[in-house]
Amino acid sequence: MWQSFVDSIHQLIPWFDGGLAVIVIILIKGVALIFPLIIMMAYMTYAERKVIGFMQLRIGPNRVGPHGLLQPFADVFKMMFKEIIFPSKSNIYLFLLAPVLAFVPAVAVWAVVPLGEGFYIANLDVSLLYVMAIGSVGVYGIVLAGWASNSKYPLIGALRSTALLISYELVIGFVLVTVVMIASSVNLNTVVAKQAGGILNWYWIPLFPMMIVFWIGALVETNRAPFDVVEGESEIVGGTHVEYSGMPFALFFMAEYFNMIFMAMLAVLLFFGGWHSPFEGIPYLEGWFEFVPDLFWLLVKMSFFLFLYFWIRASFPRFRYDQIMRLCWKIFLPLTIVWIFVVALMTQLHIGPWF
Amino acid sequence: MEFTSVLFYIFSFFFVTSAVMMITARNTAKAALLLILTFFSAASLWLLLEAEFLAITLILIYVGAVMVLFMFVIKMLDTDKSTLRAQFTRYLPLGIFVSIVVIAQMVLVLNAGQFDLEVIGVPERHDASYSNITAIAEQLYTVYVYPFELAAILLLIAIIAAITLVHRNQLRSKKQNISEQVNVQAKDRMRFASIKPKSSKESK
Numbered sequence: 001m002w003q004s005f006v007d008s009i010h011q012l013i014p015w016f017d018g019g020l021a022v023i024v025i026i027l028i029k030g031v032a033l034i035f036p037l038i039i040m041m042a043y044m045t046y047a048e049r050k051v052i053g054f055m056q057l058r059i060g061p062n063r064v065g066p067h068g069l070l071q072p073f074a075d076v077f078k079m080m081f082k083e084i085i086f087p088s089k090s091n092i093y094l095f096l097l098a099p100v101l102a103f104v105p106a107v108a109v110w111a112v113v114p115l116g117e118g119f120y121i122a123n124l125d126v127s128l129l130y131v132m133a134i135g136s137v138g139v140y141g142i143v144l145a146g147w148a149s150n151s152k153y154p155l156i157g158a159l160r161s162t163a164l165l166i167s168y169e170l171v172i173g174f175v176l177v178t179v180v181m182i183a184s185s186v187n188l189n190t191v192v193a194k195q196a197g198g199i200l201n202w203y204w205i206p207l208f209p210m211m212i213v214f215w216i217g218a219l220v221e222t223n224r225a226p227f228d229v230v231e232g233e234s235e236i237v238g239g240t241h242v243e244y245s246g247m248p249f250a251l252f253f254m255a256e257y258f259n260m261i262f263m264a265m266l267a268v269l270l271f272f273g274g275w276h277s278p279f280e281g282i283p284y285l286e287g288w289f290e291f292v293p294d295l296f297w298l299l300v301k302m303s304f305f306l307f308l309y310f311w312i313r314a315s316f317p318r319f320r321y322d323q324i325m326r327l328c329w330k331i332f333l334p335l336t337i338v339w340i341f342v343v344a345l346m347t348q349l350h351i352g353p354w355f
Numbered sequence: 356m357e358f359t360s361v362l363f364y365i366f367s368f369f370f371v372t373s374a375v376m377m378i379t380a381r382n383t384a385k386a387a388l389l390l391i392l393t394f395f396s397a398a399s400l401w402l403l404l405e406a407e408f409l410a411i412t413l414i415l416i417y418v419g420a421v422m423v424l425f426m427f428v429i430k431m432l433d434t435d436k437s438t439l440r441a442q443f444t445r446y447l448p449l450g451i452f453v454s455i456v457v458i459a460q461m462v463l464v465l466n467a468g469q470f471d472l473e474v475i476g477v478p479e480r481h482d483a484s485y486s487n488i489t490a491i492a493e494q495l496y497t498v499y500v501y502p503f504e505l506a507a508i509l510l511l512i513a514i515i516a517a518i519t520l521v522h523r524n525q526l527r528s529k530k531q532n533i534s535e536q537v538n539v540q541a542k543d544r545m546r547f548a549s550i551k552p553k554s555s556k557e558s559k
Contacts, residue, residue, distance in 0.1 A: 020358075094384060125486055129411040136419025140391070143426045147384055155430065166423055186488060326533055 029121045033110055041257040042072035048310050055314040082246035087150055090243070094148035099244070099251035102141020105134045106258035113265055114189045116275045116294035127188040128176055131266065132169070135221070139165050141255065142230065142240050149243040157239030160321055161230035164220060167328045172217040174336035175210045178343045179203060179270050192274030198281035202273040206346060210339055211271045213332050215308070218263035220324065223256060224309055226316035227324055264305035265298075272301050363403055370396035383429045387422060394418050405480070408487040 046061065046068065053060025061068035086092055112127035114120040124130050139162055146158020182203060183191040195202050204211050220227040231239040241252050268274060275294035279285040319327075346352075370393060377389035394417050401410035468474070495503050 022358075091382075091384075094388075097388075124407070126407050126411050126488065129408070129415065133411050133415040133419060136415060136423075139419070139423050140388075140426070143423065143430070144384075144388075147426070147430050159427070159430065162423060162427065166420060169419070322531060323533070 026121065030111070033121060034107060037107075037110065037258065037261065038254075040261060041254060042076065044257055044261070044306060045075065046072050047306070048313075051307065051310040052314045055311075076250075079247060079250040084246040084248060085243070087243050090150045091148045094144050095243075096248065098141050098144035098148055099248045099255070100141075101144060102138055102255040103251045103258075105138040105141075106255040106262065109134045109262055110258075112188060113262070114192060114269070114274065115298060117193075119275075119294070120189065123189055124187070126186050128180065128186040128191070131188075132173060132176065135259075136169055138255070138259065141252070145240040145244070145252070149240075151243055153236045153242050154240045157230055157236050157242075161223065161239065164227075164229065164321075164324060164328075167325060168217045168220045171213060171328055171332045171336055172221065174333070174340065175207075175214045175217065176270070178207055178210050178336070178340055181340070181343050181347060182206065188269055192269055192276070195273040196276055196280065198276075199273070199278040201281075202271060202276075204271040206343070206352065207271060207339075209335060211267070213336060214270070215267060215305075216327075217332070218267065219309070219312065220328075222259045222263055222309075224260065225313040226318050228318065229321050229324065260309055261302070261306065264302045264309070267305050268298060268301040274298060359403055363400070366396050366399040366403070370400065383432070384426070387425050387429055390425075391418050391422050394422070405485070406487060408491060 049071075050060040050068075061071040064070040064074045086095060109131050111121045112124045112130050114123075142158050142165070143162050146154040146156075149155070179191060180186055183194045185191060185194070216227075219225075223230040229235075229239075231241075236242075241249055244252065275298045277286070277289055277292065277297050279289050373389045373392040373396060377386050377393060380386040380389060394413060398410040398413045401407075401413065
């Protein structure tokens with residue numbers, strides 16, 4: 001399809017070929033992916049408020065549009081027309097660069113996410129490492145926001161949240177090592193392809209403790225409750241984004257939600273079989289659900305994890321900072337290292353359908 | 356001009372400019388950010404050389420971890436620029452000496468004689484199925500396994516040394532005993548006092 005598209009443009013504009021064609025195609029694919037993502041992100045804010053509202057016996061937003069369905073757009077317009085305030089002694093370039101540095105990596109990781117069989121922007125051979133590398137760049141948004149604001153609460157918030165993010169990146173890295181050991185590939189497409197064959201072949205069974213560690217790590221990485229010490233309203237006002245208003249704040253907000261969607265997606269890809277149907281290999285059921293597209297299964301699984309974010313946020317009180325650090329270094333890190341050895345043993349003994 | 360050559364010139368332009376600007380920048384935070392840009396440009400150049408594993412690792416380790424710690428230090432430092440400038444001339448001879456030695460070493464090691472196309476030959480281009488990681492792993496875990504393990508042990512010793520240095524003096528430490536906090540019972544903290552309520556007649 002793409003080739004015929006390129007050829008037809010090539011006939012119209014003779015110099016459109018080679019590298020330029022590659023760039024234009026990647027741009028079109030990127031826009032086609034980012035636009036649904038932004039809509040998804042907007043309605044996630046709505047879903048979050050509704051879900052938490054119902055859990056707390058409230059109604060949630062219900063004024064703008066039927067059942068409050070136009071609330072996200074109202075929020076967007078409010079954000080766009082708000083005044084952007086710069087602290088008088090802040091470094092204005094770095095102050096504006098910080099939200100950009102938070103937002104760009106959150107979008108850039110989506111380049112390698114496989115949404116179905118052969119349905120991706122880039123099939124990178126090192127896509128799992130790419131995800132780790134680009135994800136770790138997102139820390140700079142918080143670091144710079146804290147430093148450039150020239151204000152004490154952002155600085156404290158940035159310091160403690162960067163320490164937290166680096167620590168949990170280590171744990172998530174070890175979790176990814178166990179996944180890579182089973183899949184024997186760092187390509188996300190291969191990792192998902194190896195999980196074909198029904199719900200029992202997915203990696204959540206041999207890596208069950210790792211899945212839990214990964215999900216808690218994902219909560220920390222995306223600054224979600226109960227680990228949202230970046231904001232920590234009760235302790236440091238609003239953390240790194242005390243001084244931000246209007247669209248720069250909205251960029252931080254969007255980056256957080258993009259990261260949330262991405263972490264949910266990564267959990268599905270690594271532990272829950274990605275685009276594979278759970279009924280594969282089961283007689284009758286497999287045939288009945290044959291018509292369901294890959295993308296549907298992926299989105300259903302991802303939506304469950306997105307719901308999990310809201311559920312956890314509504315259920316647990318905020319952790320104390322040193323307790324989160326202790327959880328990381330003294331419990332999760334030894335656990336992941338032990339599990340690496342367990343996985344190595346299981347691979348040598350060829351246990352179950354996974355190895 | 357080929358498309359990859361255009362990319363090469365764009366990346367190397369950013370590489371050289373950001374490296375020069377990093378040295379000349381007055382603001383330490385800006386210098387650190389420009390160094391990050393330099394790393395990114397270097398990674399992009401390595402990608403053009405089909406070294407995708409090294410490129411990603413450069414970003415993962417240097418940009419994702421090392422430079423974050425740099426930013427940490429920069430944030431904590433109270434940099435007084437006048438003292439920095441006062442000592443600039445004092446350390447100038449030493450600085451010139453060090454840079455001459457470094458340049459001489461690089462010229463001796465990296466000169467065209469060692470890495471000339473005639474000496475090592477034109478590297479062959481691999482197709483898309485070629486895996487960089489497998490090639491590196493095969494070398495690292497078979498031929499160079501002992502040096503690799505030795506380097507790992509050296510790093511482990513360095514980690515232990517760093518931790519013991521920090522944990523030597525714990526005079527002003529506000530360390531919490533977590534197990535004590537977790538095992539605390541309600542009766543340790545709270546006492547139910549039975550106070551007889553006065554009847555309304557008595558209080559009158």
